[in-house]
Amino acid sequence: MKGKYRVIVQDKRIRYDFTIHRNITVIRGDSATGKTTLLDMLTAYATAGAESGTTVNCEKNCTVLTGMDWKNRLAGIHDSLVFMDELARFTASEDFAAAIRNTDNYYIIVSREPLANLPYSVDEIYGIRTSGKYGGLKQTYNEFYRIYGSRDSLVYQDPSLVIAEDSNSGYSFFRNIYDKKGISCVSANGKSNIHALLQKSAGTRILVIADGAAFGPEMERIHRLIESGHTIALYLPESFEWIILRSGLLKDSDINAILESPEDYIESSLYFSWERFFTALLVEKSQGSYLRYTKKTLNPVYLNDKERLAVSKVLSPLLDDDAAHSTR
Template sequence: MRGKHRVIVSTKRLKYEFELRRNLTIIQGNSATGKTTLVDMIRDFVNNPSGTPVELICDKECYVLEGTLWKQQLSVISDCIVFIDEGNEFIRTVDFADTIQKTDNYYVIITRESLPSLPYSVEEIYGIRTSGRYGTLKQSYHEFYRIYGANTYENPIVPEIVVTEDSNSGNQFFEQVCRENQLDCESMNGKSNIFHCLNNHKNKKVLVIADGAAFGSEIDRVLQLLQERKNAALYLPESFEWMILNAGILKNSRIREILEDPSEYVESKDYFSWERFFTAVLIEQTKDTYLAYAKRKLNPAYLSVSVKKSILEQMNKIQLTGMDR
């Protein structure tokens, strides 16, 4: 499945209307905010479409996945939108993550806990806000980076240390930039280690760079920690590969079309997260050129002055070069 899909679920008293654009959407929030009611209404419609007051409008079929037989249920569901209410323990398992990775469905998961096995985007975590009789989804985390305490994102960020999520090409790029500008750079070898790294650098100005496309499971506890800090910032592009594609280095009209609306191009069965998709696009579009990209080892061409400048210019208000510290 690909593209954006609008879902409208309603009775005479209630109405939910929202749009899904990725294969993984997370709904969070406290009790009594309407999360379970939404799933109950969908279940009523699926089980008895002609005998329920619920109306469901969507261009894709919708299902509710639940219980110990979830895997058997899922085996016959294809090209659909699957809703899962909180309380289903299987959503936290690696087995569940491995299973849905091989499907072509979109998943809407209600949970108040983080799900580290799933690569969901910080932009696809929602709460339900009720306005009058109508329930709508609003984004909870919608910015690529946030600055707390005395700083705001309107002021320049001048870090002393840059922390990256992994040790691949993105880290190698920022490691070189930091070396040239007398900055420390550390790789965390995984997003789950970023929280602990921030705790270890309480007295330094820290900039964390991570893939927003898959950082959803860590965003809550990291943001809570940053609220207590005046010297740390979080920058969340979709991925390093997205930064390269978005930098305008590749003069390619198709890339611009993809970036304007990635959901129309990301096939969920092929790419479990957008980060994987952008990596595949970059590798394909630079193949057999001087900018040939590899995930594991950075092509030195990306460290040339002009290319490096184009990539760094996207980091609005973040100053890594050319300033005394």
């Protein structure tokens, strides 16, 4: 499945109106915000259709996956939005991650667990809030909101330490940038190692650079460290490859169209996370050119003045004006 889908679920008292953008969406937040009620209404509609007194409007079939035989049921679900209730224990399992990989559904999971096996985006973690009454005075209108807001709202331009999730090309590029600024840049060798490095370096101003497209499982942990007083800032582009694609170095009209609305191009059965799609796209589009990209080793051409400047412009939230506009 690709594309984004608006979903309206309502009965006489409550209306939910939200849009699903990617293959994995997580809903969490305070108690009593209406998460279970949403799932109950979807279940009612799946059981009896409009006769249930609820209506569900969506271009795709919406279904709820529950119970201990989830795996058998899932095998028969295609081209659908699949919702899972809070406390469906299987959603945190490796089995579940393996079962949904390469499927043509989108999954909406109500859970406060980190769901470490699922590569979901920091952008697709939502809470539900009431935004008032709809239609008449009797119907409460509920909408989704992004729990972690803007991706780079708290970026430091002068960190004492930079931790990059990546250990390959992305890390090589960031280390080159920060070496020139006299700032230490280390690789975490994967997102699940970042929190341990953060604690080891407590007391310094740390900037974390990670792939936002799959960083969802780490967000609560790092957000809590920030709330408890650790001086940490986050820069979470989709991925390093997305930055290069955004830089304009590759002259290809397809790229701009794809970056404008990636959901229209990224097939969920082929790409478990957008990060992998952007890597594949960059490798394909740079093939045969001097900008040939591989994830493992950074093509040194990206460290040349012109190319480095182009990529740095995309990184402007991270860099002060001089660094973003000059390679010296």
